[in-house]
Amino acid sequence: MGETIQSVERAAAILRLLASGPRQLGVAELAKALGLPKGTLHGILRTLVRVGFVEQDQATGKYRLGATLLHLGSSYLDVNELRTRSINWADALAGRSRESAWIGTLHEGHVLVIHHVFRPDDSMQTLQVGTYLPTHASALGKVLLAYDPYGEAPAAPLRAYTKATLTDPKALEAELDQVRTRGWAAETEELTEGEVAIAAPIKDARGIVVGAIGIRGAVERLASDGALHMEYVSYVRDAARAITRALAR
Amino acid sequence: MPRPHYVAAIDQGTTSSRCIVFDDAGNIISVAQREHRQIFPRPGWVEHDAGEIWQAVRALLGEAVSGAGIEDAQIAALGITNQRETTVLWDRETGRPVCNAIVWQDTRTDALTRALAEHESLFKERAGLPLATYFSGPKIRWLLDEIPGLRERAERGEVLFGTMDSWLLWNLTGRHITDVTNASRTMLMNIHTLGWDDELLAAMGVPRAMLPEIRPSAEVYGRTAGGVPVASALGDQQAALFGQTCFAPGETKSTYGSGSFLLMNTGHEPVVSKHGLLTTVGYQIGSGPATYALEGAIAVTGSLVQWLRDNLGLISSAAEIETLAKTVDDNGGCYFVPAFSGLFAPHWRSDARGVIAGLTGFVNKGHLARAVLEATAWQTREVVDAMNADSGLDLTTLRADGGMTADNLLMQTLADVLAVPVIRPMVAETTALGAAYAAGLATGYWPDVESLRANWHKAAEWRPAIDEAVREREYRNWKKAVARTLGWVDQEEESRA
Numbered sequence: 061m062g063e064t065i066q067s068v069e070r071a072a073a074i075l076r077l078l079a080s081g082p083r084q085l086g087v088a089e090l091a092k093a094l095g096l097p098k099g100t101l102h103g104i105l106r107t108l109v110r111v112g113f114v115e116q117d118q119a120t121g122k123y124r125l126g127a128t129l130l131h132l133g134s135s136y137l138d139v140n141e142l143r144t145r146s147i148n149w150a151d152a153l154a155g156r157s158r159e160s161a162w163i164g165t166l167h168e169g170h171v172l173v174i175h176h177v178f179r180p181d182d183s184m185q186t187l188q189v190g191t192y193l194p195t196h197a198s199a200l201g202k203v204l205l206a207y208d209p210y211g212e213a214p215a216a217p218l219r220a221y222t223k224a225t226l227t228d229p230k231a232l233e234a235e236l237d238q239v240r241t242r243g244w245a246a247e248t249e250e251l252t253e254g255e256v257a258i259a260a261p262i263k264d265a266r267g268i269v270v271g272a273i274g275i276r277g278a279v280e281r282l283a284s285d286g287a288l289h290m291e292y293v294s295y296v297r298d299a300a301r302a303i304t305r306a307l308a309r
Numbered sequence: 310m311p312r313p314h315y316v317a318a319i320d321q322g323t324t325s326s327r328c329i330v331f332d333d334a335g336n337i338i339s340v341a342q343r344e345h346r347q348i349f350p351r352p353g354w355v356e357h358d359a360g361e362i363w364q365a366v367r368a369l370l371g372e373a374v375s376g377a378g379i380e381d382a383q384i385a386a387l388g389i390t391n392q393r394e395t396t397v398l399w400d401r402e403t404g405r406p407v408c409n410a411i412v413w414q415d416t417r418t419d420a421l422t423r424a425l426a427e428h429e430s431l432f433k434e435r436a437g438l439p440l441a442t443y444f445s446g447p448k449i450r451w452l453l454d455e456i457p458g459l460r461e462r463a464e465r466g467e468v469l470f471g472t473m474d475s476w477l478l479w480n481l482t483g484r485h486i487t488d489v490t491n492a493s494r495t496m497l498m499n500i501h502t503l504g505w506d507d508e509l510l511a512a513m514g515v516p517r518a519m520l521p522e523i524r525p526s527a528e529v530y531g532r533t534a535g536g537v538p539v540a541s542a543l544g545d546q547q548a549a550l551f552g553q554t555c556f557a558p559g560e561t562k563s564t565y566g567s568g569s570f571l572l573m574n575t576g577h578e579p580v581v582s583k584h585g586l587l588t589t590v591g592y593q594i595g596s597g598p599a600t601y602a603l604e605g606a607i608a609v610t611g612s613l614v615q616w617l618r619d620n621l622g623l624i625s626s627a628a629e630i631e632t633l634a635k636t637v638d639d640n641g642g643c644y645f646v647p648a649f650s651g652l653f654a655p656h657w658r659s660d661a662r663g664v665i666a667g668l669t670g671f672v673n674k675g676h677l678a679r680a681v682l683e684a685t686a687w688q689t690r691e692v693v694d695a696m697n698a699d700s701g702l703d704l705t706t707l708r709a710d711g712g713m714t715a716d717n718l719l720m721q722t723l724a725d726v727l728a729v730p731v732i733r734p735m736v737a738e739t740t741a742l743g744a745a746y747a748a749g750l751a752t753g754y755w756p757d758v759e760s761l762r763a764n765w766h767k768a769a770e771w772r773p774a775i776d777e778a779v780r781e782r783e784y785r786n787w788k789k790a791v792a793r794t795l796g797w798v799d800q801e802e803e804s805r806a
Contacts, residue, residue: 141628144715148337151735151768155336180735180766187769189717 070096071104075113075125084122137270137307139165139174146262146303150177150273153299157292159277160185161299163262164193164200165270169214171201179277194251196232197225199259200272202245206236207261207269225250244297245272246288249279256282258293260300265308273300314385316754317373317537318744319366321391321473322545323412323567326365328373329741330384333754335764337738338379341372348409353416353650356409359397362473363480370533381535387481388541388748390548390740391473393494396448398459398519399476401469401485408456410473411448414608416650418447419659421454428512435509437493437500437579437588439657443606445472446496446513453514466518474542475521481539482531487521488542489599493590498523500579500588503599525593526551527747541747543592545740546570550602551592552743553708553734554765556758561696561704563689564740565713567612568653571605571692573700584695585655594750603699605654605692609647610685611713616647617681623674631718634678641676642667644790645684652794655695662797666790682719686726687787693727707731710739717771724771726780735766 073094078085087105091098105123108114112128146163154161154177163175171193178185195201196218205214218227226232239245244260251257259274274296275282282292315338320327325344332338343365348356374381394413399406411417422440425432425447429440438444449470453460462468471479472494475487492498492505497515499506505520524530527541543551546564550572553562558576563569572591579588579601591602614627624630644666646652651659665680693704706729713719714733724731736742749755 138626138629138632140631140716141626143717144626144628144712147715147737148340151737152336152338154768155334155735155766177735177768178766178770180768182767185767185770187717187771 067104070094070100071108074101074104074108075129078114078123078125084117084120084124086120086122090123137264139172139271142262142271143175145306146175146271146273149299149302149306150175152302153273153275153295154178154180157275157277157295159275159282159292161273161275162188162200162257162259163271163273164198164204164259165272166195166204166208167192169195169212171195171198171204171272174271194219194221197221197247197251199245199247199257199274199276202236202239202247203259203261203272203274204269206239206245209268221251222249222253224248244293245274246293248283248286248288254279256288258282258288258296260297262300262307263304270307273303314383314754315377315379316386316388316745316749317370317384318388318390318741318748319369319477320545320738320741320744321362321366321389321477323392323395323414326362326369327741328366328369329738329745330373330377330379331742331745335736335742335746335761337736339373339376341369341376343369347412351417353419355412355415357395357412359399359406359410359473359476362410363477366477367480370535370537381533381537384537385754386540386745386748386752387533387537388543388548388741388744388746389474389477389539390543390545390744391477391491393472393491393544393546394443394445394448395473396445396452397471397473397476398449398452398463398468399471399479401467404479407459407468408452410476411452413443414650415448416442418442418451421451422447425512431508431512432496433581435499435501435506436496437581438496439585439587441657441659443653444494444496445470446509446515449495449515449519450513460516463519464516468519469521470515470519471521472544474544478530478539478542481533484531485521486524486530488526488544489523489593490526490544490547490590491542492521492523494544500590500601503590503593525595525597527592527594527751529751538748538752540749540751541744543744543747546572546604547589547591547602548741548743548747549710549739550574550743551746552736552739552741553710554758554762555708556600556762559700559702560708562708562710562739565610565685565709565711565719567610567615569607569610569685569689569711571689571696572602573696575601575603575700577601580699582695582699584698585657586692586695586699587654592747594747603696605696607685607688607692608651608653609649610688611711612649613645613647613681613684614713616649617678623678627712628715630678630681631716633675634682634718635675637673637675637679639676640679640683641672642669643672643676643680644787645677645680646787646790646794647684648794651798652791654692656691656791656795658795660796660798661794664790664793666793667786682716682722683726683783683787685713685719686722687784689723690726690784704729709733710737712737720769720771721774724773725775726783728773728777728780730773731771732767733769735768737768
């Protein structure tokens with residue numbers, strides 16, 4: 061831990077004070093409460109106004125919290141909201157592909173399954189909502205890693221789930237490059253022997269990837285001679301685009 | 310290769326209208342949606358502008374078809390499903406509504422329905438319905454009483470009545486008709502003969518000249534301007550029953566929207582409930598016999614979540630209730646009975662009002678969110694108990710649909726309190742799907758109901774996961790909370806309001 065930056069601490073103190081009540085505060089009041097010279101406060105307040113965290117009342121010259129700050133904590137997309145907005149398209153994806161459909165988001169370095177539609181063959185299946193998948197060994201995870209705005213790589217060592225799992229960080233990085241180029245990810249028996257998965261990104265109104273949707277099924281249905289049937293990729297990408305459009309509204 | 314054909318359905322709902330295009334496997338191809346205004350002239354009054362709704366519906370069909378990247382000629386049939394009981398009166402000559410539509414939630418007819426109490430057994434026996442502000446008949450009567458000159462014009466057949474299906478069919482095909490399921494919600498149709506009943510009309514004071522012709526739920530009624538056959542009409546809950554392919558007696562569905570509605574197929578004979586359920590027509594396909602249903606209507610379920618969002622501001626979207634509820638492990642001892650406009654099935658108590666019971670200093674907003682979700686589950690349990698008692702059958706699984714099925718915590722809670730598995734079908738939009746199915750059957754797009762059954766698939770299943778002792782304790786607490794809602798409104802006070 062290094063030393064702290066005094067002006068950031070002072071900015072935080074100003075924000076905390078402005079957030080403490082409904083009253084707008086003038087420079088003199090802030091100076092008194094914080095025990096700081098007005099000149100120091102002016103510089104910090106000017107900066108906070110410029111980034112939109114604080115607003116100055118035109119009439120009184122007093123300060124209050126800015127709208128930008130108020131929206132900062134609520135701009136992420138709630139996972140239950142994402143499920144609600146996706147549910148029709150996830151159903152249609154499972155219906156068309158005749159495979160199970162999945163939606164995942166990143167959660168503390170794993171893929172959190174936030175929605176799961178059964179394979180439509182009325183066989184015994186168990187709802188997997190709330191379970192986790194490894195990022196490097198799942199199609200959903202590869203999409204989420206490839207488009208992660210923080211760009212964090214999964215912690216080494218990468219665990220091998222099958223002999224096809226990508227365990228070399230360089231190989232995974234090359235794969236993620238390909239995901240970004242193609243706009244979708246595949247996972248061929250990398251998590252479970254005999255199973256294949258395909259996934260594509262779901263973006264919010266700002267174009268940020270907020271989740272991934274995909275299907276999972278038996279290798280003999282989704283691929284032949286090691287190559288995926290491309291119509292399944294189309295189904296997945298269509299569903300991802302339909303949800304992305306729905307989120308833009 | 311011939312171009313593929315699809316079936317479209319218009320779902321004219323309480324807050325919005327939608328048009329959905331389906332393929333032959335029942336998959337959604339495209340959705341178009343438009344909201345309309347909710348008009349609240351006074352407390353307890355809820356109105357819609359039927360003209361605005363028709364304009365929205367007319368635009369939607371084009372939007373949904375072009376959204377699917379196809380043309381009108383590729384739509385094999387158009388079905389209609391609608392908010393039920395909402396009452397539209399329009400001028401036969403101009404085709405314009407003569408007043409705002411009175412919405413099913415509107416309670417202005419409360420004093421009027423009490424004044425009809427002498428006919429209660431007649432309505433129960435002939436129409437299958439209890440006296441309540443909910444149904445169309447009292448709404449028509451109120452308008453005829455209140456608007457000068459309207460009764461005379463109605464008697465001469467210059468002013469026409471219709472529920473939303475009828476209003477849309479009039480505009481789409483030029484015919485003044487309604488379907489038998491919608492007619493079964495007016496209190497004016499005899500559920501045994503499926504025709505308007507003179508004694509019911511006399512008791513309600515509604516002239517026959519203003520009523521539409523009653524037709525089956527599925528037949529070709531006419532064609533749209535674009536040449537698409539208009540081939541089904543069903544009330545929204547009956548459409549959901551059909552969309553869930555509940556074609557056999559005993560099969561039951563529950564739809565979770567603003568309110569919630571359980572319907573059980575009872576076959577070709579109407580079953581009169583001894584436990585506060587409604588007898589209603591489920592569907593009638595072409596010239597076949599009518600299939601009846603028992604219905605348990607719950608007034609406030611999803612709208613309680615909206616109340617938490619709009620009136621308390623505890624969440625910013627309905628889906629966030631699950632996030633908030635999951636911040637705690639249980640309800641913290643708190644129970645919420647949302648009897649906002651009285652209690653519907655199985656209680657039918659208009660003197661009840663909402664309570665939040667069991668509050669202590671420990672209870673926080675997470676517990677309140679749990680109590681809100683549990684309110685939907687316990688209200689469902691009460692209706693299921695009534696249905697089991699009336700039908701002599703025990704529900705073995707609950708087929709749930711509607712917007713709230715996206716809430717996994719609610720679905721798990723339902724399984725826990727009902728002690729049976731809860732199943733969500735592949736298409737949560739069963740209302741629109743049911744209208745599409747009926748229209749597709751009428752035009753031969755689908756050959757028979759068995760081909761529709763083959764389209765039904767389980768999308769998710771929640772299994773009970775709590776102890777019987779916990780379930781019984783919670784149910785006892787819920788019942789104590791319900792008891793505290795009763796008798797809140799004094800009749801005198803209510804008449805003044």
